Amino acid sequence: MKKLLKILSDITQDRQFFAGLIGVAILLLLVVFAPLITKYPADFYGPDSLARPGSPGHWLGTNHMGQDIWSMLVYGTRTSLWVAVVAAFISGSIGLLVGGVAGFFGGKTDMVISEIINIFMMIPDLFLIMLVVALFGNSLTNVMVIIGLTTWPRNAKLMRAQTLSLKERVFVAGARAMGENKNQILFKYIIPNGMYPVISNTTMSMAYAVLTEAALSFMGLGDPNVISWGQMINDGRNYITHAPWVSVLAGLAVVFTVLVFNLLGDGLNHILNPQKLQRGER
Amino acid sequence: MSGNYIEIKDISKFYPVKGSGTLLGGKGSRKLVKAVNGVSVGMAQGEVLGVIGESGCGKSTLARLLTRLETPTAGDVFIGGVSTGKMLEQDAKKFYRTVQIVFQNPYDAFTPRDTIEQLLSRPLKNHGICPDRASRHERCAELLESGNLRPAEDILKRYPHELSGGQLQRIAILRAMSLDPAVIVADEPVSMLDVSVRADIINMLLEQSASKKVTVVFISHDIALTRHVADNIAVMYLGRIVEYGAAQTIIESPLHPYTQALISNCASIDIADRVEPIRIDGEPPTPIDPGPGCFFADRCPVAEEICFREYPETAARAGNHRVACHKA
Amino acid sequence: MARVLDVRNLSVTYKNKNKCVYAVSNASFSIDQGDSMGIVGESGSGKSTMAMALLRLLPRKKTVVEGEAGFLGQDLLHISDEQLDRLRWKNLSVVFQKAMNSFSPVHRIGDQIEDIYRIHEPNATRKEAHGQAAKMLALVNLNERVYKLYPHELSGGMLQRVMIAVSLLHEPDLLIMDEATTALDVVTQGQILGELRKMESELKTSRIIITHDISVVSSSCNKIAVMYAGSLLESGHVSEVLARPAHPYTKGLLAAFPPLRGQRVVLESIPGYLPDMAARHEGCIFAARCPEAMEKCKSAAPARTDLGNDHFVSCHLIEVEKQ
Numbered sequence: 024m025k026k027l028l029k030i031l032s033d034i035t036q037d038r039q040f041f042a043g044l045i046g047v048a049i050l051l052l053l054v055v056f057a058p059l060i061t062k063y064p065a066d067f068y069g070p071d072s073l074a075r076p077g078s079p080g081h082w083l084g085t086n087h088m089g090q091d092i093w094s095m096l097v098y099g100t101r102t103s104l105w106v107a108v109v110a111a112f113i114s115g116s117i118g119l120l121v122g123g124v125a126g127f128f129g130g131k132t133d134m135v136i137s138e139i140i141n142i143f144m145m146i147p148d149l150f151l152i153m154l155v156v157a158l159f160g161n162s163l164t165n166v167m168v169i170i171g172l173t174t175w176p177r178n179a180k181l182m183r184a185q186t187l188s189l190k191e192r193v194f195v196a197g198a199r200a201m202g203e204n205k206n207q208i209l210f211k212y213i214i215p216n217g218m219y220p221v222i223s224n225t226t227m228s229m230a231y232a233v234l235t236e237a238a239l240s241f242m243g244l245g246d247p248n249v250i251s252w253g254q255m256i257n258d259g260r261n262y263i264t265h266a267p268w269v270s271v272l273a274g275l276a277v278v279f280t281v282l283v284f285n286l287l288g289d290g291l292n293h294i295l296n297p298q299k300l301q302r303g304e305r
Numbered sequence: 306m307s308g309n310y311i312e313i314k315d316i317s318k319f320y321p322v323k324g325s326g327t328l329l330g331g332k333g334s335r336k337l338v339k340a341v342n343g344v345s346v347g348m349a350q351g352e353v354l355g356v357i358g359e360s361g362c363g364k365s366t367l368a369r370l371l372t373r374l375e376t377p378t379a380g381d382v383f384i385g386g387v388s389t390g391k392m393l394e395q396d397a398k399k400f401y402r403t404v405q406i407v408f409q410n411p412y413d414a415f416t417p418r419d420t421i422e423q424l425l426s427r428p429l430k431n432h433g434i435c436p437d438r439a440s441r442h443e444r445c446a447e448l449l450e451s452g453n454l455r456p457a458e459d460i461l462k463r464y465p466h467e468l469s470g471g472q473l474q475r476i477a478i479l480r481a482m483s484l485d486p487a488v489i490v491a492d493e494p495v496s497m498l499d500v501s502v503r504a505d506i507i508n509m510l511l512e513q514s515a516s517k518k519v520t521v522v523f524i525s526h527d528i529a530l531t532r533h534v535a536d537n538i539a540v541m542y543l544g545r546i547v548e549y550g551a552a553q554t555i556i557e558s559p560l561h562p563y564t565q566a567l568i569s570n571c572a573s574i575d576i577a578d579r580v581e582p583i584r585i586d587g588e589p590p591t592p593i594d595p596g597p598g599c600f601f602a603d604r605c606p607v608a609e610e611i612c613f614r615e616y617p618e619t620a621a622r623a624g625n626h627r628v629a630c631h632k633a
Numbered sequence: 634m635a636r637v638l639d640v641r642n643l644s645v646t647y648k649n650k651n652k653c654v655y656a657v658s659n660a661s662f663s664i665d666q667g668d669s670m671g672i673v674g675e676s677g678s679g680k681s682t683m684a685m686a687l688l689r690l691l692p693r694k695k696t697v698v699e700g701e702a703g704f705l706g707q708d709l710l711h712i713s714d715e716q717l718d719r720l721r722w723k724n725l726s727v728v729f730q731k732a733m734n735s736f737s738p739v740h741r742i743g744d745q746i747e748d749i750y751r752i753h754e755p756n757a758t759r760k761e762a763h764g765q766a767a768k769m770l771a772l773v774n775l776n777e778r779v780y781k782l783y784p785h786e787l788s789g790g791m792l793q794r795v796m797i798a799v800s801l802l803h804e805p806d807l808l809i810m811d812e813a814t815t816a817l818d819v820v821t822q823g824q825i826l827g828e829l830r831k832m833e834s835e836l837k838t839s840r841i842i843i844t845h846d847i848s849v850v851s852s853s854c855n856k857i858a859v860m861y862a863g864s865l866l867e868s869g870h871v872s873e874v875l876a877r878p879a880h881p882y883t884k885g886l887l888a889a890f891p892p893l894r895g896q897r898v899v900l901e902s903i904p905g906y907l908p909d910m911a912a913r914h915e916g917c918i919f920a921a922r923c924p925e926a927m928e929k930c931k932s933a934a935p936a937r938t939d940l941g942n943d944h945f946v947s948c949h950l951i952e953v954e955k956q
Contacts (some may be wrong), residue, residue, distance in 0.1 A: 193413040197477075200372050201428045201484075202401030215418050359818040469906065499675040500845055504889050504900035526819060529848070533891035533900065556894060570823025572848035573893035576875050579852070582823045589818065 040290020046283030053100045063091040065098040065250045073266045086258060086269045096276050098250045103280055106167050106236045107229035113171025115225040118178020119218060125179070126186025127209050137183070143176040152235065156244045163246040166239060170232050177228070178221050185217030219295040226288035230281040237277050252276050309347030311488060311520055316344050316380030317544075318366050322593060339592045340366040342544030343380070348537075350487075351518040353511070355535030355552060357528055357567070361589045362541040364524045368492040371522060372406045384487050398432055405481035407510070409493035411473035415465040421449075422461035425480055432484060448479045452509060471502040475509060482513050489514060490522045495530070507534060528571050532556045537625065540564045543592045543600040550626035560622065560633040562605050599631070607632050636703075637806050637839045638664040638687075643700035643710075645679070645686045652911045656682040658918070659700075660865040661937065662858050662945075664807065667833060669840040671850025671871070673886070674860035677907045680843045683860070684809050686710070688727055689717060705806060723753045726800040730812040733792030736784040742795055743780035750802050769798035772835065773828055790821035797825065804836050811843045826853040847890055851875055856943075859883050862908055862918045869944030879946040881923045917949065925950055 035041055053060070062080065063069065069081075069089035076084040076092070083092040125136035155169045189195060189212070198208050239245045240253030247254070252273040259269030322336040341363040348354050356364045369375040371382060373393060382389045384403060393400045408414050415424050425445040428434075435441040442461075449457040452475045465473060474494060481489055491510060495503040511534065514521050525531045531538060531552070538555040540548040540563065548561040559565045566583040573580075585604045596602070598613040605612065611631050619629045645657040657679040664670055674680040685691050686698050687709055702709040705724060707716065729735075736745060747762040754761070767777060773794040784792060793813065800808055814822040829840065830853055842854055850857050851871060858868040859882065867880040878884045885903040892898065905922035908914060917923070920930040927949060935947045 193408050193410050194416045196374055197406075197408065197414050198416075199374060200401065200406045201480075202398045202431060203427075207431075212416050216416060359820060500847075500889050501675060501886060501903035503902070505902035505904075507900060508902075528819065529891045529893040532893065533897055567820060568893075570820045571893050572823065572826065572846070572852040574848040574851050574875070574887065574890040575892045575895070576851050576872055578892070578894060582827050584824065585820060589820075 037290045037293050039286045040294055043283055043285075043287030043290050046279070047287060050100055050104060050280065050283065053097050054104055057097050057101065061091065061094040061097050063094050065090060065094045067091065067094070073262065075266075076268050076272075083272055084266075084268050086255070087262065087266075092255075092269060092272055095250050095255055096252070096272060099252045099255065099273070099276065100280075102163070102249045102251050103233045103236065103277075106163070106170070107232045107280075107284070109167040110170040110174070110232040111225045111229045113168060114174040114228055115178055115221060117171070117175040119182050119214060119221055121175065122179035122182025122184075122221075123186050123209055123214050123217070126183040127190065127205070127213055133183075136179075140176045140179050140183075143173070146173075148173045149235070149238070152239065153242070153244060156239065161239075161244050161246055163249055166236055166245060167232075170235050174228050174231065178224055181220045181224055182214075182217060185220060186213050189213050189217050220292075223288050223291035223295060226284055226291055230284035230288070233277065233280050233284070310350035310385060311348040312383040313344060313346050313348075313371070314381055314383065316367075316370055316382065317341055317378045318363075318370055318375060319378045336593055339544050339595065341370060341377075342592065342595070344541075344544070344546055345380075346539055346546060346549060348520050348522075350520060351515065352537065353514070353521045353523055353535045355531035355538040356522060356524045356541060357526065357531050357538060358541035359526065359567070359589050361543065361591055363544040363592065364541050365492060367541070368406065368490045368522070368524055371488070371490050372404050373400065374406075402432055402484045403486055404488045404490070405484060405486040406490045406492065407474070407477050407481055407494050410497055411470050411477055412465075412497070414473060414477050417465055419464075420461065421445075421463055421465070421468075421476060424465075425449075425461075425476070425483065428480065428484060434484070444483070448483055449476075452476070452479045452513075454479075469502075470498050471506060474498060474506050478506070478510055478513060482517070482519070485517065486519060488520045488522065490524070492524045493526065494523075496525070496527065503530075528556070528568065529573065540567070543590070543595050545600065545629070547601065547630070548626075548628045550622075550628075551624060554624070554626055560626070560628045561601075561630050562607055562632065563601050566606075599629075635666040636663055637666050637668070637705065638841075639701075639703035640687070641701045641703075643683065643686065643702060644698070645682050645691065646697045646699075647695055648697060649695060654910050655913065656863055656910065657686065658863045660860070660863075662865060662868050664839050664841065664856075666806075666837060666839055668856050669829075669833065669842065669854040670856040670858060671847075671854035672841060672843045672858045672860060673845065673847055673850055675845055677862060677910065678860040679863040680860050681811055684727070684811050684841070684843055688721075688725070688809070719753075722749070722800075722805065723803045724806045725809070726803075726805045726807075727809040727811065728793075728796050728800045728813040730815055732796040732813065733784075733789055735796070736792065738784055740783075741780070742782055742784065742787070746780075746795075746799055746802070749799055753803055765802060766798070769801050770795070772801065772832055773798045774824070790817050790825075793817060793821075794825060794828075797829075801832075801836065801838065805838060807839050807841065809841045809843070812845070813842070814849065815844065815846070822849070829853055847875075847886065848893075859886065862910060864918045864947065866919065866948070867944075867946040869940070869946075870942065873942060873944050879940060879944070879951055880919075880948050881925050881950070882919050885924075917947075 071085050072087050072089050074081050074085040081091050125133045152169050159165050198212055237253030240251040241257045245251050255273035256270045263270050318341040320338040358364050370377050422445050426441040429441050435444050446457040454460050495506050523534050535552045538552045539546045542563050548564045559568055566585045569580050570582045599617055602608045602612040617629045617631045619627050621627050641661050643660045647654040672680045687702055746766040750762040775794055814825055857871045857874050859866050861882050867883050888901040903922055916931040917935050920926045929949050935949045937945055937947050938951050
């Protein structure tokens with residue numbers, strides 16, 4: 024209980040994290056209560072095409088197919104958040120494991136894995152993603168997985184660095200002297216103590232995932248069966264001069280979400296700072 | 306030296322110097338840091354052996370070799386006649402139950418994520434010492450009580466950063482003792498603690514080990530403290546033991562010029578004890594391929610020609626006093 | 634005997650948003666010319682804070698320093714920054730524990746020393762600066778060739794010696810060494826302490842050595858001051874205080890150091906913990922851990938009693954005895 028209260032007090036003290044948290048709460052509310060807060064389902068093609076924001080029944084206007092912009096934004100939130108979470112989860116788990124193994128076992132294992140990480144980092148991400156989507160189709164699952172598979176190297180590098188320094192800590196030597204085997208040490212001591220930078224980087228990579236998905240959809244490579252903000256921006260391109268609200272509002276949604284994740288990630292970096300975690304220790 | 310319960314035989318640890326040696330690994334040009342270079346010493350059961358020496362002498366590496374946190378390049382340690390090398394191969398867990406260590410830094414000795422109970426019960430679980438959770442909890446509480454850490458139930462729930470250095474080091478000692486070891490290696494166990502707390506920790510270590518007849522290898526740079534604690538003292542220099550004997554003898558009548566210089570430079574709290582410190586020039590070098598003769602020759606105030614040519618044999622003196630010096 | 638430093642009722646409080654930490658409370662002591670005083674204390678005693686306060690190195694916004702520190706006719710704590718700068722290094726210098734790390738890694742030792750010399754003697758010729766540097770290096774038993782080396786080519790012990798030489802460049806009236814030999818090997822420490830003792834006859838520098846190790850004070854100082862949790866409990870000549878300690882804390886501390894030779898004694902700890910430094914204490918700060926504490930000790934802070942021969946102690950037990 025004391026721990027929870029302490030965490031809460033830490034959270035409220037860091038402004039960035041708090042702001043990020045509020046932002047996430049807003050997004051989650053949009054996701055969960057989507058049917059309740061929108062009058063029209065997103066794929067409802069109404070009679071009013073390109074209605075201005077403030078028109079009766081459509082407070083943010085409609086696009087050229089009569090779809091309600093507000094509904095599209097709200098349902099688009101689901102897509103973006105889903106992509107962000109799944110991609111970041113894939114990227115985080117692979118990165119944590121690979122980085123931990125490389126740093127912990129060292130020697131040849133480390134050499135091989137480090138080279139693999141370097142190779143992955145050399146490949147231009149967006150081109151790889153486009154290639155995969157072109158080859159394997161543009162379903163949302165493919166998009167999420169490929170984003171996850173191109174962002175794990177950064178997490179692996181972070182985890183590897185953490186592992187290398189944690190290996191030298193006295194409590195790791197103590198665990199070995201107690202007879203714990205290497206697996207136990209990796210999973211009980213190294214990963215739980217070293218994962219914090221990965222966690223905050225994962226939040227940042229959520230922002231990257233949202234942006235990438237929007238970019239793909241903008242290029243027409245996204246999943247056409249789901250509502251996506253990138254798609255909205257693309258659609259709105261053709262009439263941006265006389266009906267800018269379609270692209271602009273969708274663009275603002277992207278900006279807001281990316282901002283929220285960045286605030287969260289930055290704030291997490293402050294809170295999960297190991298010095299703060301072990302307050303009271305010399 | 307047969308008949309000793311614990312026998313350290315010719316143990317060595319060499320590290321290659323990075324950047325030396327040819328690409329294809331020609332042995333001729335490879336330089337080695339001989340951190341521990343053929344150390345042999347025996348201990349009786351329940352004895353406290355003090356190991357002193359300055360930086361670079363290899364005492365910390367010796368601690369790591371004894372506990373197999375590093376694998377020796379050569380040599381072995383025998384406990385009750387059984388080779389620890391073999392023990393490790395056949396039943397690693399048995400080895401780790403037999404030889405335990407207490408580290409210098411109590412503040413980093415435990416993972417910050419575990420409670421004290423988790424820290425203490427994990428080795429018990431690992432080595433199958435208690436059958437179930439309840440008995441492990443009992444045992445942990447017992448351990449804390451035996452070390453005067455009360456109220457035990459409260460402390461079990463705490464995290465390491467909530468406790469003081471003295472408490473943490475006590476817990477470290479208790480954890481080591483919980484596995485019923487034959488040997489405990491104490492590597493500078495009190496140097497990071499406040500002076501007024503040290504005595505308690507030292508007394509606890511000695512009591513606990515005496516009650517179970519555990520042999521203690523006490524490594525320290527604090528010579529006055531080592532004299533107080535140890536039955537016998539081994540003086541190390543550049544990876545080798547240069548002198549060995551009863552604690553009192555080493556301090557009061559050292560024979561090796563290095564030991565003499567070391568003791569004379571010790572500040573004593575007794576104001577009446579004013580000894581003129583013996584000067585030795587230069588700094589303790591790194592043990593990279595030490596020369597053919599005595600390792601201390603180039604800094605020794607009484608070195609002669611033979612000292613630079615041949616490494617001195619270890620000669621026995623009165624009682625168990627041994628010294629490796631041409632001039633002693 | 635000229636009085637070099639006269640500290641009266643020095644208090645240092647760290648203030649931040651939430652609380653105040655009373656790091657040093659009402660410390661008073663004095664240093665005469667030629668004295669070497671050892672200030673002894675454990676962690677939290679305030680000894681380093683006190684030194685930093687005298688040198689005015691504490692962050693101005695967060696700390697409140699009260700009291701007086703008379704140094705050569707000026708009050709260190711209240712003179713202007715310019716006046717302080719003129720005193721710093723010329724009359725008053727300091728060596729810290731890891732001072733060896735304060736050298737620039739890309740400049741030769743000799744160049745750095747000359748640089749430092751020129752701050753107070755901007756018109757000195759190369760020859761003068763070099764001469765003075767060489768003189769000080771010889772004093773700490775370092776070879777002249779050190780002049781041309783880079784910091785990474787010297788060992789920790791040699792660098793610390795260079796630092797001591799640098800601190801003596803202008804032959805200051807007072808040298809403060811804050812745990813300056815703690816990180817060094819026994820032999821190196823022994824030699825440096827021996828060199829410091831010899832130096833006393835050659836230079837007129839008075840010394841303050843701050844350490845947790847009483848044996849260092851016993852072998853190289855003539856005066857001692859014992860600090861605990863911010864209060865200076867006892868002070869006097871080393872020969873007097875170590876042979877006949879008056880304060881229970883001093884007695885407890887001495888019982889915790891094993892003598893090098895002679896009979897093996899039973900080592901004793903001082904039970905209990907440091908008090909909360911953020912709270913104001915009514916009585917004696919050591920009362921909670923004192924084996925001889927009386928009722929009075931918990932409610933009233935003891936006054937500084939003069940036992941004669943420069944021996945001062947703050948303890949109710951002594952007051953009672955004197956009566």
